[in-house]
Amino acid sequence: xxxxPDWYLGLGVVLFxxxxxxxxxxRNVLVMFMCIELMLNAANLTFVTFARMLHDIGGQVLVFFxxxxxxxxxxxxxxxxxxxxxxxxxxxxxxxxxxxx
Amino acid sequence: xxxxxxxxxxxxxxxFAVAAAIILAGAIGVVVARNPVHSALMLVMTLFxxxxxxxxxxxxxxxAVQVIVYAGAIVVLFLFVIMFLGVDRKENLGxxxxxxxxxxxxxLTVLGATGLLLLGQVSHWTTxxxxxxGLDTGSHSNVYLLGKSVYTTYLFxxxxxxxxxxxxxxxxxxxxxxxxxPSNPEVDEGDEPGTTELVADxxxxxxxxxxxxxxxxxxxxEARP
Numbered sequence: 001x002x003x004x005p006d007w008y009l010g011l012g013v014v015l016f017x018x019x020x021x022x023x024x025x026x027r028n029v030l031v032m033f034m035c036i037e038l039m040l041n042a043a044n045l046t047f048v049t050f051a052r053m054l055h056d057i058g059g060q061v062l063v064f065f066x067x068x069x070x071x072x073x074x075x076x077x078x079x080x081x082x083x084x085x086x087x088x089x090x091x092x093x094x095x096x097x098x099x100x101x
Numbered sequence: 102x103x104x105x106x107x108x109x110x111x112x113x114x115x116x117f118a119v120a121a122a123i124i125l126a127g128a129i130g131v132v133v134a135r136n137p138v139h140s141a142l143m144l145v146m147t148l149f150x151x152x153x154x155x156x157x158x159x160x161x162x163x164x165a166v167q168v169i170v171y172a173g174a175i176v177v178l179f180l181f182v183i184m185f186l187g188v189d190r191k192e193n194l195g196x197x198x199x200x201x202x203x204x205x206x207x208x209l210t211v212l213g214a215t216g217l218l219l220l221g222q223v224s225h226w227t228t229x230x231x232x233x234x235g236l237d238t239g240s241h242s243n244v245y246l247l248g249k250s251v252y253t254t255y256l257f258x259x260x261x262x263x264x265x266x267x268x269x270x271x272x273x274x275x276x277x278x279x280x281x282x283p284s285n286p287e288v289d290e291g292d293e294p295g296t297t298e299l300v301a302d303x304x305x306x307x308x309x310x311x312x313x314x315x316x317x318x319x320x321x322x323e324a325r326p
Contacts, residue, residue, distance in 0.1 A: 003109055003117050008154065010218055011121050015128055015147075017214035022132035024206035030137050030183060034144045037175065038128050041151050044167075052158050054231045057250045060243075063163055064251065067170050068262050072269035074175050078182045079276035085186050086279075 008049040016042035027092050029081050033074065040070050116157055124150035137188060141179045148172050162244045 015038060022035030044063045051059025123146055130143030148171045155164035241249075251259055 003113050003157070006221065007117060007121075008158070009221060011124065011154075013214055013217045013221070015124060017210050018125070018128040018132060020213075021206060021210040024210070025203050026132065028137055028188070030179065030188065031131070031134075031140050034131050034140050034179065037144060037171070038131060038147060041148060041171075045151055045154060048155055048158050048160055048163065052160075056231060057246050058254070060160060060163055060247055061250050061255050064166070064247070065255075065258060065262060067166060068266065071170065071175060072265055074178055075269050075273045076276070078178060079273040081182060082186065083276045085188075 005049050005053050009046060012042045012046040012049070015039075015045065029084075029093055030078075032093065033077055033081075037070065037074075040066055113157065116153065120150045120153040120157070123147070123153070137183050138180065141176055141183065144179070145172050145176050148176070160243060162247060 019035045019038030019042060022038065023032050026032055026035065044066055047059040047063045047066070049059075051057065127143045127145075127147030127150060131140045131147065134140045134143055148167060152164040152167040152172075155161070155167060
């Protein structure tokens with residue numbers, strides 16, 4: 001007998017909340033990216049848990065795609081950070097208010 | 102929730118407890134660490150804990166992929182960018198540019214998490230139809246089932262993933278490319294905002310300035326606006 005899936009889902013909720021909190025309160029763009037990775041991992045954990053609860057392989061395949069999308073997102077996002085840093089010499093989100101009207 | 106723990110093996114419970122503690126400690130560490138390098142290392146800890154939970158859910162292949170791709174590639178990319186930009190100095194977490202934004206964020210997050218947990222207690226988490234895309238159990242191994250599902254049921258998303266990766270590679274190359282030299286007649290779209298950024302740009306890209314001649318591009322750019 002394995003562990004009740006509710007525990008995994010509760011852990012996923014808490015992990016997602018910590019990631020969302022990090023995106024909200026941190027100002028360093030790189031740390032904000034890491035918090036987005038935390039949220040993606042919480043989603044992955046729930047996908048695998050649901051796959052086991054429903055005896056469905058689809059959840060695990062979705063984790064696969066989430067991994068790919070996360071990798072692509074990180075590559076493009078860090079490219080943007082480097083491009084911004086080349087102009088502004090800071091990695092703080094508060095300094096990026098050029099578009100403010 | 103806790104009532105069903107009578108006939109669960111102690112090894113499973115212990116593994117889950119340790120992995121959950123690792124995950125939560127790492128996640129909190131990512132958020133509160135003042136140094137970005139420490140945040141990245143804490144992120145590795147969290148990813149490893151999630152991989153342990155994948156193993157605990159009879160999913161060893163995804164656990165391996167998690168460790169290889171996330172901890173091996175993505176976090177290394179993070180660390181590379183941190184070191185490349187030289188932003189591995191401590192950040193002052195005390196300053197708060199928007200007054201009241203931080204308590205509001207904490208309150209909203211706690212409220213949302215509590216609401217979700219309560220919702221899971223009073224209603225059913227799982228309301229889907231079982232095994233639509235294929236069983237995850239049977240005589241075949243986990244990798245066999247996963248591969249078969251990717252190349253049959255989920256073939257179109259898989260192809261779309263390939264396109265996404267190509268687009269990401271092209272985007273990264275375009276973003277990482279240095280802007281063309283100012284003497285180029287097709288001067289690009291990025292130079293409009295003002296002179297201060299051009300000066301900052303000139304200070305930052307010293308190797309390029311050394312390669313093309315130090316004085317002439319700067320004077321040209323000052324004369325342009």
